Amino acid sequence: MKLKLNNINKSFGKVHVLHDVCFEVDSGRAMGFLGRNGSGKTTSIRCIMDIFKPDSGEILLDDQPFKPRELKVGYLPEERGMYAKEPIIEQLIYFGQLKGGTKQESKKSAEEWLERFELSEYATKNLEVLSKGNQQKIQIIQAFLNEPEMIILDEPFSGLDPVNAELFKDAIRDAIKKNKLVIFSSHQMGYVEEFCDDITLIDKGEILINGPLADVKAEMSHDKYRVEATNLNREQLKQVLRQIESDLNIEHDLLANEDKISLIIDLSNIVPNNFLQKIIAADVQIKNFSVYLPTLTDVFLHYVKDHDLQTNGTKANDSEKIQDAEHVAK
Amino acid sequence: MRNSGLVFSFEFKSILRKKSYIATTIILCLIVIAAVIIPSYFAKKEKSSEDVSGSLPDEDLSNTLAEGGYYLATDELNDFSLLKLIEQEFADEDSLKTALANKEIPFGVVFHSVSDFDFLVNGEQNPIASTFIEQQLLNFNRMNYFEANKIDPELIDEVYNVQVNVTSVDISQKGIGNFALAMIYTFLLYMLIIMYGTTVSTSVAREKDNRTMELLIANTKADYLIIGKTLAAGLAGLLQILSLIITLLITLKFSGQEIMSLIGGFLELNTTTTITMILFGLTGYISYLFIYAALGALVSKVEDVNYSVTPVMLIFIAAYLITMLGMENPHNSLLKVASYFPLTSVLAMPVRTILLNISPFEIIISAAIMLVSIVVFSFLAIRIYRLGSLNYGNRMKFGKTLKIILRGEDS
Numbered sequence: 012m013k014l015k016l017n018n019i020n021k022s023f024g025k026v027h028v029l030h031d032v033c034f035e036v037d038s039g040r041a042m043g044f045l046g047r048n049g050s051g052k053t054t055s056i057r058c059i060m061d062i063f064k065p066d067s068g069e070i071l072l073d074d075q076p077f078k079p080r081e082l083k084v085g086y087l088p089e090e091r092g093m094y095a096k097e098p099i100i101e102q103l104i105y106f107g108q109l110k111g112g113t114k115q116e117s118k119k120s121a122e123e124w125l126e127r128f129e130l131s132e133y134a135t136k137n138l139e140v141l142s143k144g145n146q147q148k149i150q151i152i153q154a155f156l157n158e159p160e161m162i163i164l165d166e167p168f169s170g171l172d173p174v175n176a177e178l179f180k181d182a183i184r185d186a187i188k189k190n191k192l193v194i195f196s197s198h199q200m201g202y203v204e205e206f207c208d209d210i211t212l213i214d215k216g217e218i219l220i221n222g223p224l225a226d227v228k229a230e231m232s233h234d235k236y237r238v239e240a241t242n243l244n245r246e247q248l249k250q251v252l253r254q255i256e257s258d259l260n261i262e263h264d265l266l267a268n269e270d271k272i273s274l275i276i277d278l279s280n281i282v283p284n285n286f287l288q289k290i291i292a293a294d295v296q297i298k299n300f301s302v303y304l305p306t307l308t309d310v311f312l313h314y315v316k317d318h319d320l321q322t323n324g325t326k327a328n329d330s331e332k333i334q335d336a337e338h339v340a341k
Numbered sequence: 342m343r344n345s346g347l348v349f350s351f352e353f354k355s356i357l358r359k360k361s362y363i364a365t366t367i368i369l370c371l372i373v374i375a376a377v378i379i380p381s382y383f384a385k386k387e388k389s390s391e392d393v394s395g396s397l398p399d400e401d402l403s404n405t406l407a408e409g410g411y412y413l414a415t416d417e418l419n420d421f422s423l424l425k426l427i428e429q430e431f432a433d434e435d436s437l438k439t440a441l442a443n444k445e446i447p448f449g450v451v452f453h454s455v456s457d458f459d460f461l462v463n464g465e466q467n468p469i470a471s472t473f474i475e476q477q478l479l480n481f482n483r484m485n486y487f488e489a490n491k492i493d494p495e496l497i498d499e500v501y502n503v504q505v506n507v508t509s510v511d512i513s514q515k516g517i518g519n520f521a522l523a524m525i526y527t528f529l530l531y532m533l534i535i536m537y538g539t540t541v542s543t544s545v546a547r548e549k550d551n552r553t554m555e556l557l558i559a560n561t562k563a564d565y566l567i568i569g570k571t572l573a574a575g576l577a578g579l580l581q582i583l584s585l586i587i588t589l590l591i592t593l594k595f596s597g598q599e600i601m602s603l604i605g606g607f608l609e610l611n612t613t614t615t616i617t618m619i620l621f622g623l624t625g626y627i628s629y630l631f632i633y634a635a636l637g638a639l640v641s642k643v644e645d646v647n648y649s650v651t652p653v654m655l656i657f658i659a660a661y662l663i664t665m666l667g668m669e670n671p672h673n674s675l676l677k678v679a680s681y682f683p684l685t686s687v688l689a690m691p692v693r694t695i696l697l698n699i700s701p702f703e704i705i706i707s708a709a710i711m712l713v714s715i716v717v718f719s720f721l722a723i724r725i726y727r728l729g730s731l732n733y734g735n736r737m738k739f740g741k742t743l744k745i746i747l748r749g750e751d752s
Binding site: 060061062079080084086088090091092093094095097101102105106108109110153 | 344347348351355548555557560562
């Protein structure tokens with residue numbers, strides 16, 4: 012099963028929220044949908060769920076128009092909500108039936124998930140009697156009812172403590188194993204990195220990257236190395252790098268990035284051994300010289316900053332506008 | 342449509358489970374029971390006291406007469422049975438007056454002839470005894486006359502007691518039982534629409550408030566949601582009314598009242614009136630519930646519902662007042678106009694049909710307007726609901742929302 016978004020555009024009033032959004036997701040893989048607040052993640056997800064109609068573009072499932080209400084889709088919206096004053100089991104059965112399951116199937120599935128999330132004893136209680144964390148678990152359960160073919164989770168980890176997050180992670184891992192198509196958006200990069208085979212990064216309504224996480228990282232780490240010295244701090248090491256740039260007539264900046272521990276250098280068109288010889292000759296005692304493997308946070312920051320630089324002045328404050336448009340104007 | 346059924350079933354069960362619904366139904370049933378039993382209890386008490394007090398004057402009068410005295414100045418009254426009730430007979434008029442002056446007797450009667458007597462008192466008037474004696478003397482004379490002329494007194498009695506009934510009939514109006522029916526119809530529908538209209542709009546606003554709406558919309562179409570919710574609230578309201586009617590009938594039966602005589606007026610209903618009541622009642626009720634649901638979708642907080650529904654509530658209250666005032670004079674032109682306007686015809690047309698003999702042509706025209714309007718109202722309500730259901734920001738303005746729908750910008 013392949014879900015594909017082709018050139019989706021969506022505006023709310025005069026605010027253009029999604030600009031030719033394109034990405035694809037395969038079943039059996041989890042896709043992490045990343046972006047800043049107000050970048051267009053929730054609007055894209057709502058378009059997939061047919062809650063918002065796109066102004067243009069198409070959403071296809073295996074090259075056919077995708078109709079989410081005709082497929083079993085488990086959906087956990089960013090803005091959570093269920094009936095506070097209704098018995099938990101009743102509303103889980105109700106949501107299971109709305110998704111197309113029979114009453115028996117929905118009841119069986121609800122009971123199994125309540126058992127798995129250690130909430131069976133509350134089945135007949137009203138939702139409002141549960142703690143906030145347990146209410147969150149009930150909302151997660153409704154997304155997993157009746158073995159959905161596709162699971163879309165918008166900020167699923169917010170509000171979960173580490174123990175409950177672990178229960179939830181197991182559920183996601185099982186879904187991936189069962190060849191389900193999983194999309195989840197999150198600000199918590201650690202969770203995305205843990206599950207996701209693919210990532211899609213959206214900023215100001217534009218898709219910046221979409222593809223396998225390993226490829227994205229490899230592309231970003233291409234010719235990049237991590238350097239750390241024992242006898243020099245980072246500022247002193249930067250001075251040495253500038254000297255090497257001039258000695259070797261390097262036209263680009265050697266310094267690609269830095270973090271608290273080390274510098275990340277770009278050795279494009281440079282033989283690493285030549286660079287090593289130069290740096291040793293400069294009396295630098297090497298503590299670490301290794302291939303740079305970026306974290307997802309690095310990937311995120313790198314692309315978003317780049318996009319900011321490209322769009323600076325033309326799309327300033329777009330995120331705020333989009334966020335407002337999603338919630339207020341229509 | 343399967344999902345409409347699911348929404349209906351869930352919402353209906355949810356309403357029936359609510360403590361407020363159960364409590365309201367019980368309280369209304371208790372009010373009905375009290376309204377039947379209390380007047381019936383007082384009526385019985387009054388009747389029994391009337392029975393008792395009916396014998397008291399006779400007993401009092403007998404005692405009063407027994408205390409008095411008389412002097413018979415004529416022999417014509419020797420057979421006058423009343424004299425047996427007055428204990429003391431005086432030998433002459435002076436001794437009678439002396440006893441009266443000494444307050445030995447409260448009154449005295451001097452019979453001069455069969456048609457002439459003096460009724461003597463000493464300061465304290467006694468008109469009851471005086472009138473009673475006069476009446477008895479009159480009867481004595483009549484009976485003597487009938488006997489002497491061989492006339493049957495029962496025949497005379499019959500002749501004098503023939504009753505002539507006069508009934509004014511306005512052929513354009515129906516009976517008093519229909520007036521009661523018009524009152525009950527108007528009141529019940531008013532109660533239903535106000536109570537369940539608010540229930541529907543609050544329920545929609547609450548789903549937006551607690552963010553359940555997004556889950557619902559993701560799983561089913563807005564059209565199915567509004568249809569299911571509206572019909573569930575509608576049926577819950579009808580069920581409550583049915584429970585009140587059953588309680589009324591059972592209470593009437595157990596309180597020993599004649600149900601058939603009480604509801605006799607209703608049985609005069611003809612087919613046209615019955616169909617008009619059902620058609621206008623149901624379509625009007627459902628139309629209003631759709632409108633209330635749509636207005637509930639325009640707000641994002643439960644506390645804003647009142648602002649949103651006030652305009653339609655005012656229109657309905659106006660319909661109620663026009664109809665109630667129109668019952669005094671059903672030929673009233675305002676009631677006639679109201680019976681064609683869809684938001685007021687729900688009450689006005691059935692009430693006119695109940696009270697007046699109006700032509701079926703008028704009913705058909707009004708029904709056609711009503712049926713067209715329910716299609717328009719439900720279409721608009723569904724579109725407003727769809728548009729409003731995911732707007733979590735400020736309260737949407739009705740006019741602006743309508744413009745968006747009419748321009749087709751909502752799809």
